[in-house]
Amino acid sequence: MAISWQGIAKQKRESILAAIPAEWRIENIPSVEDKRDVTGAYIRSFLSESEVEITETDAVKIVEKTTSGQWKAVDVTRAFCHRASLAHQLLNCLHEIFFDAALESAHALDDYFHKYGKPIGPLHGLPVSLKDQLHIKDVETTMGYVGWIGTFEGKTGTGKEKVYESEMVKELRNLGAVMYCKTSVPHTLMSGETVNNIIGYTLNPKNRNLTAGGSSGGEGALIGIRGSPVGFGTDIGGSIRIPAAFNGLYGLRPSVGRLPYEGMGPLATTAGSLRLLVKAILSQQPWLHDPLVHEIPWRESHEQEIQSLIRSESSSSGKLCFGVMATDGIVKPSPPILRAIDIVVKALRSQGHEVIEWQPPFHGDIVEEAAKTWDFDGGADIKGAFSLSNEPMSQQVANFEKLDKQYSAAEIAAVNVRLRQLKKDYLEYWNSTAKLSRTGRCVDAVVCPVAPWPAARPQWFAYYGYSLWVNALDYTSVVVPVTEVDKKIDTVDAGYEPTDERDKSCYESYDPEIYDGAHVSVQIVGRRLQEEKMLGIAEYVGGLIGK
């Protein structure tokens, strides 16, 4: 008798747990009511002092130690494996665990250092987690589909199963990084919550009432609880930025073609870590291996330009100019988000930077057009993946079930023409801000929400407008953590009248009691291919507000 999809999923789920060494098991997982926040003191209680020190060091400082021989790669790797094991038991954030291979790689790195007295590359001994979308030799890729278990992207007999390795993974290895786990995603990847029939639901470590976000939700949860210093996700509608924002992390959504593997970008605990990873990858000249990457090396001059504007003494011509968009006019963000925007605006103004109201072309048009691109194939690809095992779609992505019509080539062309026009209109609006700013330059970056909530409550993520406009325009964005929900300050605006169903859903989902303690973040958005500048600004803004 064939095994049911439930049976296959259970087997896989248990095999993930079984890969966690017995000494790292948590005997009694506390309930959400007992332990809403499992970060900080709680998780530290399972770790040695040295493991705490290592795992609470950011990627920049880790490689300072590992590339100078102060820390051994194997010790760093083991510490993160331990903390990641705890994370998975508390949050359901891993799809693949391969600690033995990781420790073997780490040993090889230590041997190399011992033999040659120098690191193998700039990421020597740095553990890096990856979203379960990238392929790693000897490891499966399920992307949350039961039907992909034991296959290569749903197919068998391809010869690629557990052999093929993504270009990005090869480059990370060349740089000295150590891969040790792959993180959870929502099946379809098309959700701001991470849920699938294999591992279940990925929780937010800072507040387990809430989602860790999606689609790189496993990355968000794992790095949020410091089970990884840095990881890679993809972002075609907010999939890096949403988990980064929900977990108090920095996250970069690069423009398409800047890094290998369309839409790929890093999440980390500091902005400096993002820069480290981007610079390291660009140093590998990825355009020689990925045909869709543009030959744009890391531009020091762009970074310096931002630094000199920040340091400028002249407030009339030299400082930075920001656009601020607290609401997109469609869904009003909940109180803590508005407070976070306010914190950033005040901090910027206090340093003499200019902040002007961002009044762009209506985002609703942009978001509506971009959302069509998700439906081009009438859900054919997604339905095919579900039909492999006959597993059901989760509520979060059930809309795809209703699709039945594929767009024709002419319809697709029409959407693309319209998107191009919307991009052009936005570009010209951006250019026009030179007339509004006292610097005479255009706005350097836009400060705005990543989502209307600090983090969504399970099954309540229903509005992608705040993240998706950035993808539609192919802009560069960096998420910056700002504050935490404080139920005493962030009270419900009792008199607010929602304008429509989406607005109402956001309004009703916010409950200070449930949200208390959750991370609150904003994003810093720049034009296309402005990674150096946006990382510089994000680091500066984070520093200003003490994050």
Add this chain to the structure above:
Amino acid sequence: MAISWQGIAKQKRESILAAIPAEWRIENIPSVEDKRDVTGAYIRSFLSESEVEITETDAVKIVEKTTSGQWKAVDVTRAFCHRASLAHQLLNCLHEIFFDAALESAHALDDYFHKYGKPIGPLHGLPVSLKDQLHIKDVETTMGYVGWIGTFEGKTGTGKEKVYESEMVKELRNLGAVMYCKTSVPHTLMSGETVNNIIGYTLNPKNRNLTAGGSSGGEGALIGIRGSPVGFGTDIGGSIRIPAAFNGLYGLRPSVGRLPYEGMGPLATTAGSLRLLVKAILSQQPWLHDPLVHEIPWRESHEQEIQSLIRSESSSSGKLCFGVMATDGIVKPSPPILRAIDIVVKALRSQGHEVIEWQPPFHGDIVEEAAKTWDFDGGADIKGAFSLSNEPMSQQVANFEKLDKQYSAAEIAAVNVRLRQLKKDYLEYWNSTAKLSRTGRCVDAVVCPVAPWPAARPQWFAYYGYSLWVNALDYTSVVVPVTEVDKKIDTVDAGYEPTDERDKSCYESYDPEIYDGAHVSVQIVGRRLQEEKMLGIAEYVGGLIGK
């Protein structure tokens, strides 16, 4: 009674001719038999000495004179208007003539220079011709469709008719260029020959038995006869390179996203002119106005790298390394093309550069996949344009009539996935050449044909493989003129057995008597976004072979 499409086309055709001043009319147009080659002495006989001097000066030297006040913009403009008028009467190469507006612009430039003692920009007073695909204020755009006459891209009441101006045109104006005519294209733009129901067939000035090429055929013919120093076309399958090659010109096919307006690039009489135009346009930061342009300024360091390799004394490590591909293994080029390749290879070797055999992944797979993209909409767009006036399709593009099925979104996605894989495979082949070259570096550029013939005979253009592979891979390519057909040397290879119908068609179409005197060119192909390097190499190769 409504006017027939024939009537509308005739009216338009006559209005173009009517825009030519009476004193510039040629009374007796010689037949092809009487005057195969209308360049050189023949066309000069209609021009004053000063007009000959001006029109036979390349764009680089023209702007040297106009930006320093030695030549007046109005004199330069008038000279090219005159020569372009002759060109159109002999070759059918213009769709729009607006000499009055051009002379007015030129006067304004002269006034500016007089008043401020300096040029308005680096292209001050340079006449630039444009393919009839770009929009210019006060001028129509028909793209060869009778149904587009009196409309904006086939639509009426858009408010854009004769008002809208393409971004590229605005940038050229900012730089000081003078627009004076728009050049002919094949209706649909999807042909290597230029023919439509408005102006008829565009002939090759060097040998009027042959086509001027397409789709930027009007540009090719006009610049070929020196009725323009430089012009812009687009190239999605060879549309810049084919006319450049057929008319003894330099032509740049940039990678997508390097210049405004997808696929746009210059054709000119010298490689230096191409560089002038590209540098001038990039100086305008087109990425601030065209959302699909990447922020990649002109890179002097790339140019210098090529220059230092060229000048290097070390033949083992320092010189350039070329791949040479005389045939793609599908259609064997005719004798003069093979001779041109040989001339280039010998010239390079004589200077100590390395030339190795280019043995890439099979081009047939690449070309086949790329050709599908042309058929995605089942010809819907094209058929719609023809149905506006009920005009018939020319034989050259009649294949579109037979299409009836649109690709679905899933089918389009499959083609794109396959193309991406083919790009990746080619990239890795290119990387692998580092092992084959004695320099230890990868091949710098590939030398190969642009088409299997020096220029096609009317109705014989049926194989796009030599140009299309470059578009499929989004590579950078520059056409370099090499020699001319010599019926005494370039005899038919009588013993050759064609391998299939396409190969047979090429073989049979070559006739030394008909082809005698035609231009013969090659292309220099580089990886994606390598415009600086390929222009540097093309200029060097052209210099070596005396063109």
